[in-house]
Amino acid sequence: MDTKKLDFKIFCLENYKLAHHMKGEKALEVFKQYHVFDYLNSFYDVLHSTGQKHIIHDIDRFIESRKT
Numbered sequence: 001m002d003t004k005k006l007d008f009k010i011f012c013l014e015n016y017k018l019a020h021h022m023k024g025e026k027a028l029e030v031f032k033q034y035h036v037f038d039y040l041n042s043f044y045d046v047l048h049s050t051g052q053k054h055i056i057h058d059i060d061r062f063i064e065s066r067k068t
Contacts, residue, residue: 008048009040012055019056034066 017027031037039062040047047055 004048005041005044008044009037012036012040012047012059015052016056016059030063034063036062 013024013027013031016022016031017024020027022030036059039059047058050058
């Protein structure tokens with residue numbers, strides 16, 4: 001796996017956890033349940049160049065779209 005992509009996924013998980021006041025295990029469960037890591041991998045080229053708040057907002061929108 002590409003180290004840059006792995007670092008980015010960890011960055012996203014950690015920031016999502018902090019933004020939603022979650023424990024790491026719960027945030028990881030959410031990412032796995034809604035396939036967020038696959039999403040981040042697919043759109044790495046676009047997302048890695050955006051700001052932290054935008055990334056979290058985008059992840060939230062992605063998860064919401066998967067719930068319905």
